[in-house]
Amino acid sequence: MSNLDVLKKGYQLFAEGNIEAVLELWDEKIVWHECPGFPFIEDEGVFVGGQAIVEGVLSKLPTHYDDFNIEIHDFVDGGDKIVMVGYYTGVWKATGKRFKANATHTWTFNKDGKPNAFFQAVDTALIINP
Template identity: 65%
Template sequence: MKNLEILKKGYQNFAEGNIEAVLSTWAEDIVWEECPGMPMVEGDGKIVGRNAVLEKILAKIPEYIDGFNLEIREFVDGGDKIVMVGYYNGTYKATGKKFHAQATHTWTMKDGKSVHFYQAVDTATIINP
């Protein structure tokens, strides 16, 4: 399976709530760089390890955001580097405000697994009342 197909399947699994399937496509020691402005992020947003990402990011999304979903516009396939361009949608619980925020994900793949994730997202659109 090509890297792009692996990532597309991962996003589909995320949308369907199949987090175990998502985690299985990540290297155990994945390096995750989340935007520091995201509500659930502590410190500089850098996390190492898929279980740490699950606990510190994915499991916390429902604490801060209702109806979170990702609207994918396109993928840019660079082989071992793939970029997802899209939007985050949901309602920020602290303000009750719905948002539609631009987001990109840059993935680095190695041996069919995601080894690095870098997020760029318009956090101001999410958290401002």
């Protein structure tokens, strides 16, 4: 399976809510850079390992969003670095307003074909104040 295939499978599993299967695709020491512009992110937004990512990011999504979704527009496949270009959509619960915000994810893969680094860039201001 190519790195792009692994990534596409991970997004599909995330959309299905199968976080356990997503974590199995990742390197156990994955370094995750979440945008610090989200109010639920402290410090620089860096998490290491699947459990830290679940606790610090993924478990907080249902608390802050309704109907959260990632709409994928395109992938830029650089082999061991792949960029997802798309949008976050949903409702920010604090305001009750629907949003559609630009989002990119840059994934780096190790030699075993597992993502070991994630960097997020998203228009957090548009999400929080649509």
